[in-house]
Amino acid sequence: MGNAYNVMAATCPSRTVLHRIGARWTVFIVNALDNRPMRFTELKAHIRGITPKALTEALRAMEYDGLISRTEIPASPPHVEYALTDLGRSLLTPLRAIREWAESHVPDIERARARADAQR
Amino acid sequence: MGNAYNVMAATCPSRTVLHRIGARWTVFIVNALDNRPMRFTELKAHIRGITPKALTEALRAMEYDGLISRTEIPASPPHVEYALTDLGRSLLTPLRAIREWAESHVPDIERARARADAQR
DNA sequence: CCCGGACGGTATAGATTCGATACCGGTATC
């Protein structure tokens, strides 16, 4: 059956969805939460180079879209846990594929860039 | 075998690769060039809402990275054709998956957003 | 020869987002 949505259409709602998936840190967060929930500082340590502001914004946005859940745990000391929702977990396969493509094609891209640089 | 690259490392070159894949228009362009080369204006018409500047920049960047090729065809009238390279074609499968995820999960995301909005 | 249109872009300005850095309130531990 055909799909009701088409990202190529300027005003299609799938555009905003795609925009969120493609946002700077989404792929990192989904991959990081792959096999267990994590706390804020844990995520920050795991995803090297992310600033707390960027992490906060990404987590809030993903929570808003139902990709992750934020749970305050009233233990002592209290802390916060972020976890993938079912919806977020369904993103895991495609985003893991993206991550793997990136990691496995670094030499190809670097070769292409070097060739392009040399051409001038 | 383990991978030599890891996107979670702050300075890993795979970061720049991932950044390019995740750039605003890459997924659109790769999907558009799926089964045939296209000309500039054709791409612009196909990817609704993209500005010529954004398209130019995205195409240049993707050419630099070896994902697409740009060919000036000296016919009459002369024109320009953009096509996926082998490397670009290898991105097709993961990026098509992303597109399909976006198109098929619109209702889920919209429900989540509505629920979050209602909560306040 | 001149006009108009299609093609493949540039130029410029404004809005938006991003990153770096510093700071902060609450809780627990020493």
Place this chain on the structure above:
DNA sequence: GATACCGGTATCGAATCTATACCGTCCGGG
């Protein structure tokens, strides 16, 4: 009481993206 960790905010300047207007080349028609 001092110190440290957690989960963030605040602020500001730099980089990026969008909208809009414009442009040179080539071509076909009149």
